[in-house]
Amino acid sequence: MNVFNKIRNFRNIGSIHRLYSVTPKENIEKIVKNNKVVVFMKGVPEQPQCGFSNAVVQILRMHGVTYDAHNVLQDEALRQGVKDYSNWPTIPQIYINGEFVGGCDIMLQLHQSGDLIEELEKAGITSALLEKSKDEKPK
Numbered sequence: 001m002n003v004f005n006k007i008r009n010f011r012n013i014g015s016i017h018r019l020y021s022v023t024p025k026e027n028i029e030k031i032v033k034n035n036k037v038v039v040f041m042k043g044v045p046e047q048p049q050c051g052f053s054n055a056v057v058q059i060l061r062m063h064g065v066t067y068d069a070h071n072v073l074q075d076e077a078l079r080q081g082v083k084d085y086s087n088w089p090t091i092p093q094i095y096i097n098g099e100f101v102g103g104c105d106i107m108l109q110l111h112q113s114g115d116l117i118e119e120l121e122k123a124g125i126t127s128a129l130l131e132k133s134k135d136e137k138p139k
Contacts, residue, residue: 024081032095036123037067040082041092045069052104053092059111063120064128097123 022030032038037060043049045057049071060067072079072091079091086093086100094101096119101107110116117127 024077025085028078028081028085031068031070033098035068035095036097036125037065037120038095039067039069039092040072040078040094041069042071042073044071049073050091052090055104056092056094056107059107059116062111062129063116063125064131065120065125096120 039045039053039056039060041048041050041053041056043053045067048054048057070078070082072082082091082093083089088100088103090103092103094103094107101110101119107116110119117130120127
């Protein structure tokens with residue numbers, strides 16, 4: 001095989017690699033679309049690394065929500081990518097049913113107003129707070 005054929009084969013391999021490489025935006029979109037609730041946070045649910053991430057974890061825990069969490073501190077491309085994807089400058093970021101909800105302040109407002117229960121219901125998730133209130137009603 002001459003040098004020109006080797007170069008041509010190398011270029012083809014590079015083209016195939018580019019064809020199958022995934023951008024941060026595509027990766028984030030896949031995560032958001034394939035999970036009912038996603039949290040991009042600092043740290044992990046068992047050990048949040050900032051107070052805002054901790055507050056979101058506590059809110060979701062009160063509602064008994066199972067969610068997919070991603071630690072942006074472990075991957076700078078993910079950290080910047082999620083900010084670009086949502087056009088929202090801060091972390092944590094929460095997605096429900098493929099839609100960007102907001103950060104900690106929005107989650108806190110939704111929780112306090114009761115609107116989070118409705119947002120969860122739209123995604124087919126029943127809040128544990130509803131189950132708890134049913135159990136407390138007199139029969």
